[in-house]
Amino acid sequence: MAVTIYDIAREAKVGIGTVSRVFNNSPKVTVETRDKVISVARRLNYQPHAFAQALARKRSNTLSAIIPFFTNYFFIEVLQGVQESLGALGYDLIIHGANSREQLEEYLFRSMKKGRVDGTLIFSLPLPDRFAQEFAEKKLPLVLVDSSHPKFDSIRVDNHEGTRAAVHHLISLGHRRIGFINANLRSIPAQERLRAFREALTERGITPDERIISSSRFTENDGFSRESGYKDMHELLQKGGELPSALFVSSDIQAVGVLAALRERNLRVPEDVAIVSFDNIELSKYFGLTTMSQPMHKMGEIAVQTMLNRIEHPDADVTSVNFTPTLVVRSSCGANREYILLDSN
Amino acid sequence: MAVTIYDIAREAKVGIGTVSRVFNNSPKVTVETRDKVISVARRLNYQPHAFAQALARKRSNTLSAIIPFFTNYFFIEVLQGVQESLGALGYDLIIHGANSREQLEEYLFRSMKKGRVDGTLIFSLPLPDRFAQEFAEKKLPLVLVDSSHPKFDSIRVDNHEGTRAAVHHLISLGHRRIGFINANLRSIPAQERLRAFREALTERGITPDERIISSSRFTENDGFSRESGYKDMHELLQKGGELPSALFVSSDIQAVGVLAALRERNLRVPEDVAIVSFDNIELSKYFGLTTMSQPMHKMGEIAVQTMLNRIEHPDADVTSVNFTPTLVVRSSCGANREYILLDSN
DNA sequence: ATCCTCTATGGAAGGGCTTTCAGAAGGTAG
């Protein structure tokens, strides 16, 4: 039914090996033979069978990506970078949204299925030990994005430096009483940002006030959500006590919720409370958020590059690329009058 | 190197056929044999080779989805529905972001590669004729989401009814002078919404005023972007003339831009201008947008179901599922005081 | 005891490709 290299070989009166060589651009085929094969192939409307190729080549030209939350803008933007680079190279990308630890394991397991994918990208998720061991043993290419493990390549964001820059920016604007609306501490970035936050204050001679430091109880999206920011801000306001004059918020999406909560209390941004957040997702522009920008698209590209290197050189040393977020000044911190402030309530 | 069914057969002293049957849950294997095989397989840490299975089964358990714009929230939410349903069924999803017609064709071409995927989902993109013909001829399963073609199954949104409901809602609130900020007319939904907009007014005895109807010149994302809404709103205001008292906007993301433009002109929403938009993406909640809700997640699930049916029954009649959007009343239309208005400038 | 039925099993064939290997054909040098 389907047309195969055998059909072409017969029609073109050549061997199947020659047909295969033509399609693989082998140099050792004369121009005439090549032309003959190509013209027959075109006439018969031949399409190589991807799985047969993969089986014979022991290579699938497919990668999988496991992301924790499908609708998190950060992942979407990184993924876009990944897909664009990959698409151009003729690779395919399988996407797995893992909403729980079981799902993560299920998908990791599936990725290990021999031959299914040439490599796996894991986003922001801690790699369970048994899988770490298995992937390492079998030398299955694995690249971690926004996460890390000593045995595997990683693309990381320097949460420490990013947080410091944000906090120091606020300090440089004259703020001394700075609060922190953090995501859930079960997330590694949230842990790192909290530690860095305290240090950033301390090193400038400011004692962190635990009453205005809040780590989210929310578990959905590890607290990286608007609801989380909104509720946590309200709770912080509820407590009474002297308000912070500025806030560092661990993600833009939370900051959107924070803006809403502040507005409900008739507090103005940046006049009453200045805000700096983290990520620089597309959304943050709409709200005029000053934020620490992560080059998400770029991270995707680098992840692909790292992965391809790893596939080529399975025994190369483990690499780790670190991106230091850069400050994007908009209006929510009060330092940029030109930028229009969008505020949400 | 890798362990295959041959290894297992040898170790368990059975035939390869039996091993295969065990893994495919064939009933004609005695419990003892099955146990023996399973225990050996576990000991050797056996994993079936996906491509060999696909080759032998002539079935890959993989679908591809082609989406026009990776960062469009609408697609992301539908995709989430698709991936979740699929993941649970053991299917994999390959995602292709097509930013141009060439890319669309390239990806369609890739999806046709024999055996690569069991079916293809196309989102919001018109299917080029030559591909329509080829997919139909070869009976390659194809499902269109937010798009349609007489020869293929489709999951559609009733733009006509949705638009009518939106406009009639505004009319019921007393508005008579209603404008329209539309996306680029090269997009089918934009065309449908424009036609329905005019009809909805006419049927209530209102003559559409072309001066306050704007279809975007922007081509990026077919004009479904914040920038597009922002600029088009500004242009409309620039023109002078009597302002509309209400606006229908063809997507939430454009509405965000519209809000910003209005705020810059010190026009209040909903007092000076009421707004109803379309989509009900997550974002719209943050802005208090009254909008026509499309059940995106559900659409994804239905798309998967339709696809699986099509795979099972290649010759079944073409189906078309229609979703009628429902009105979600928040504050931007002025009808809901309880809902907090978030506004953007 | 004999024949038949039925079930569980082993193994070959087949799926479509890549790659290796041996050999044909053509060219060069002696």
Added chain:
DNA sequence: CTACCTTCTGAAAGCCCTTCCATAGAGGAT
């Protein structure tokens, strides 16, 4: 004219699985 290369080519082997077919053996019926 022979010997030896060099290139190009055809075909077999291999990738790992599913499935079909034939058969062995158990059990039932006579």
